[in-house]
Amino acid sequence: MSTPSGYRIAVVGCGVGGMAVATLLADAGHAVTVYERFAVPRPLGAGLLLQPTGLSVLRRLGVEPVALDCGARITGIDGRTTRGRTVLRLNYADLDPRLHGLGIHRGALFDLLFERLKRSAATLKTASEVARIDASETQAVLHFANGTAPVAVDLALVADGAHSALRMQAGIRHRAPLYPWGCLWTTLPDVEGRFAGQLHQRFRDSRVMIGALPVGRRPDDPQGPPCITVFWSLPAREIEAARAAGVAALKARFLEHWPELAAPLEHLREVDQIAGATYRHVAMPRWSAGRVAFLGDAAHGTSPQLGQGANLALLDAATLASALATAPDIDTALSLAEAERQPPAAFYRQASHLLTPFYQSRFAPLGWLRDLTFGPLCAFPPSRNLMLSTLAGVRRSWWRTFPLDAAGRPDLPLVNSASAACI
Ligand SMILES: Cc1cc2nc3c(=O)[nH]c(=O)nc-3n(C[C@H](O)[C@H](O)[C@H](O)COP(=O)(O)OP(=O)(O)OC[C@H]3O[C@@H](n4cnc5c(N)ncnc54)[C@H](O)[C@@H]3O)c2cc1C
Known part of the structure; x- marks a missing residue:
């Protein structure tokens, strides 16, 4: 049952995808509630490279200027x-002189999306881990780990990240x-801004593989x-041991391969400044079952090799909001x-x-093959265009x-659609 002004929609997860979709849907007049497991929503993870496609969604949310500024x-x-x-030399300008990416601190992206969410009519419920969702053809019922009463909605949008626990329960075959x-x-x-302007990598x-991404x-x-x-790539099972070895050992490993990092590394003083990340390869043939739908990493997590x-996640959010604005019903x-x-x-x-195995694996010859071939591929216009359009999203x-x-x-039909602004 929809409210007079739209559908009752629950969004699970106050991450990039969850905040974006909740804001766009609340702006469009739906009754939106975001459920986040943490008591205080917070960003998890490293700085990010946003592409022109993701920036289009920030523009639609009205926060692109703030993002560009910070x-x-x-x-x-x-x-x-x-x-x-x-090995790799790619410039957005070779695709179009007006294109560029944006390196951004994850906390900065979180803050601007969170402030925007707070300015929308969406409601945020923190310390509300969703333990289970029972979905039928007409509604979704959310059950909470903290024992609060279940909530029934017209649609549950699940953006609970790559390690999603709810994905397992949806009954959709996936890996x-x-x-x-x-x-x-x-x-x-x-x-001194020595790394300004480009994503630098050493292999x-x-x-x-070591990366240095300017993030403002x-x-x-x-x-x-x-x-x-x-970023420092390493086998997942060595992450904790590498942190436990301490800052001096880590710095020595970085500097052995990339001495130019010496000045930034002077600011690395405690092991708590270093975090580890693991990723999943999420393949789901469909993203919805009845009135529950998945988006972002929960639906299609990848290794961050292509950033x-x-x-x-931002594109999913904008596309879902546009589709709900234009289609006659939720299923359509x-x-x-x-x-x-x-x-x-x-x-x-x-x-x-x-x-990923060309950059992160124990099979060294893949790295040699990359070093031999990627340079010529960057120089040959058809393969360069494929690589650049991939990078630009x-x-x-x-x-x-x-x-x-x-x-x-980027001309993204459903993302930029003018009819998406209101229902
Ligand atoms: C090292 C690294 C580098 C990366 N670099 C880039 C990059 O350069 N460019 C780029 O575009 N992407 C990059 N990514 C990927 C990017 O971080 C993710 O794709 C993005 O954060 C996914 O957003 P999301 O909203 O789907 O999930 P998340 O941002 O993970 O948010 C999930 C939210 O759901 C909450 N949650 C989880 N379970 C529940 C539950 N049961 N109930 C309630 N709440 C719940 C979590 O607390 C969290 O707030 C990188 C990732 C890593 C690991």
Whole structure:
């Protein structure tokens, strides 16, 4: 049963996808409640590279200028071997001079989405872990781990992340294996701006990969120096041991491969500044069952090799909001959104999965093959365009891209749809 002004919608998870979809749906007049397991919602994870596609959704939410102000403009990728030989050189401008990415501190992205959510009519319920959802053809009933009374809604949108527990219960056949490799990451000042402008990477075959992504200013130090997030790839089962070895040992490992990191690493003083991350390869043939639907990493988590997860979550959110605005009923809207989103999400999931062993595996020859071939592929226009459109988030599938509009922005039919603004 919908309210006079729209549907009753529950959003599970106050992460990137959950906050975006809740805000857009509340703005459109639906009665939206967000349920978050933490007592105080907080960002988890490293700095992010947002692509022109994800920025389109921030624009629709009205927060793009704030994001551009606190993040760092990224013009391309500069990937080299630890001996300094160029492996990957990609510049957004070679696809279109108006395109760029945005490195942003995860806390800054969280804050701007959270402030925007608070300005919407959505209700937020914290310390509300959803333990189970019973979905039928007409409603979804949420059950909570803290024992509060179940809640019935017209639609439950589940954005509970890659390690989703609710995905298991939905009755949708899927796979979500953990990748054997993960990473350590930390965010440090880059006072002199030595790493500004590009995502920098250093490789030694497929067993060593270090990244430095400019992410702008920390949200808790808005007048402070620009920062970089440093990533260090390693087998998932070694993450805790590497942290336990302490800061000095970690710094030595970083510097052995990338001496230029010395200045930022001076600011690395405690092991608590370093966190570990693991990822899943989530493959679901469909994202909804009755009145429960999945989005973001819960639906299509990938390894962050192509840096697209947050973009895909934002695109899911905007597409679902547009589909609910244009379709005559919820079932049609879910089918419409899924038809639009499955092909690009499948492309990025497959491409990430295919590329990951070239960067993160014990099979060193894959790294040698990457070092030999990626340089020429970056220089040859057809393969360069494939790589650049993949980076920029504008691939619709292996064969098609989203065109750019007259302003040089990705033309995403359902995401940018004007009719999405209100129901
Ligand atoms: C190291 C690393 C680097 C990355 N770099 C990039 C990048 O450069 N660019 C990019 O686009 N993406 C990147 N990603 C991916 C990106 O972080 C994710 O794709 C994105 O955060 C997914 O958003 P989400 O909303 O689906 O889930 P999340 O942001 O994970 O949010 C899930 C939310 O659900 C809550 N929750 C979970 N279970 C429950 C429950 N049962 N009840 C209530 N609440 C619940 C959680 O507390 C959390 O708040 C990276 C990921 C990693 C690990």
